[in-house]
Amino acid sequence: MSTIRLTMAQALLRFLDHQYVSVDGQEQKFVQGVMGIFGHGNVTGMGEALERSPGALTYIQGKNEQGMVHAATAFAKQKNRHQIYACTTSIGPGALNMVTAAATATVNRIPVLLLPGDNFASRQPDPVLQQLEVPGDYTISATDPFKPVSRYWDRIVRPEQLMTAAVSAMRVLTDPAETGAVTLALPQDVQAEAYDYPLSFFDKKIHYIDRRPAAPDAMSRAAELVRGKSRPLLIAGGGVLYASAGTELAAFAEAFGIPVAETQAGKSSLPWNHPLQVGAIGVTGSLAANRLAREADVIIGVGTRYSDFTTASKSAFTHPDVQFVNLNISGFDSSKLSGAALTADARLGLQALHEALAASGYRSGYGPGEIDELKREWDTEVDRLYAARHEAGLAQTRALGVINETIDPSSVIVCAAGSLPGDLHRLWRSAAPKTYHMEYGFSCMGYEVAGAFGAALAEPQREVYALVGDGSYLMMHAELVTSLQEGRKITVLLFDNHGFQCIHNLQRSQGSDGFGNEFRYRSGDTGRLTGSYMPIDFAAHARSLGAKAYKAGTAEELREALLQAKRETVTTLIEIPVVPGTNTDGYESWWNVGVPEVSASGKVVEAHRQMKARTQAIKLI
Known part of the structure; x- marks a missing residue:
């Protein structure tokens, strides 16, 4: 048998570089590249392999481990799960930062391959920097939390184990019924350990995604x-x-x-x-x-x-x-x-x-x-909301109307969390398939900017817009820099309503007076966050990162900013101050969130009574 001596990391990349899928007779390369952030747990293993022997795989430098996995997830989602990026990190914090994004991919049934570094399999040195020590079970490491959020998980403690683990990983990644996050934990010493791999392991492999008929x-x-x-x-x-x-x-x-x-x-x-x-x-x-x-x-x-x-x-x-x-x-x-x-x-x-x-x-x-x-009645309601005016400033639904009417119908919009998903689901008028990219399986704050970058990687011929609230933007926006680095333009439409207003609205609808959800200074009188709103210049922040930026406080300014942004050749942010509470509300619908049975507030007790009455009326299905 012909063999080639490679490190485990080198062999993994060579294997990934030869994986293809075939759907309806159309064959395409499955793994496009690797997104990564290096640390001591992967830089001398996976890092060396990516530097010296990447094959046709492209390396993209992430800025936040969770963010780069969101980008990889969005890429695969936009590609109908037929192409993916892998993601590699160091051990410890770098690995754990990917767990939330792994869950996001799995909940949404999107394939993403995660390659976190892990503890030394040899246990020399021990404990290594960033190693999580569990005295009662020394086999546990920071990669074990990936188990419940992965569709397949394995730890490669010997270089030859890669051959079975990689094949199993591909089985899950290419199965539309079973797909999600796949995690291969890579001990940092094993990444660099060499083995005589059979050349047949690196033969071109086509995974046929056959359409399955019903019985x-x-x-x-x-x-x-x-x-x-x-x-x-x-x-x-x-x-x-x-x-x-x-x-x-x-x-x-x-x-x-x-x-x-x-x-x-x-x-x-x-x-x-x-x-x-x-x-x-x-x-x-x-x-x-x-x-x-x-x-x-x-x-x-x-x-x-x-x-x-x-x-x-x-x-x-x-x-x-x-x-x-x-x-x-x-x-x-x-x-x-x-x-x-x-x-x-x-x-x-x-x-x-x-x-x-x-x-x-x-x-x-x-x-x-x-x-x-x-349908006519609902279309009339959408028209009304798209035209809604508010004396205090720009209504959120009015801003969405301007955007929907101004951008090209073939553009892709990306969103995930806050009040925007509800408004977009109800109001956005999608003209073509795959122009509405919503991560709502996990509704993960911070997905929007990273997801827009992933969508732009997948469809560079389209304009891609990230619609994001100020709360979600502050939580994660680092891949905006990656979009600039890679020359993949996205346009970030940042709706500034001074905080987590979606949850603020939900909170108040269940008897609360509003607590802890707006971006306000702490008040010397109340000792709580009830002071004035914090002024944050998001446009200036985006410019400091290298993006173009505009502010639009009126419908007319927003329309002009959108037209200007379309002419820009690099990532652009439009800061859009909107009046809090000007989003849509339920249309003969209900959401069970659980309300306290006992409270010092009579409003909360009444909200609980209404919730209990509603749940008792639901048909058990």
């Missing part, structure tokens, strides 16, 4: 269930986009007169002006979709994991005979809500269900013009 019996059961219902509602989740099934979704809805609502991950599956597109569903849903959900007797969920925001904490579907048909590539998700499980690729599943229903002449029972009227 015939499962399809028959699902079709029979739908045929017995008159008020179906389709819910399009992220699986529709990952399967490139938008055409099949539209054809299915049109054939049977079924309205389509969208989750955060599924938004842009249909253009906003499609006659059967009724908008967002659930807690952040539209009035049209939520009214239809309430009266639906069957929900056909396609590629959705049915989060509490989608189901409005299971309060959205109140028809006494409502049932669920769950088309999902993951058996875990297709079995939810006691539904008829269709475990299959979204495109093939929709096609097969379409054929089965068409053969029986099925048609929904919606009255003439019923869906049109609901």
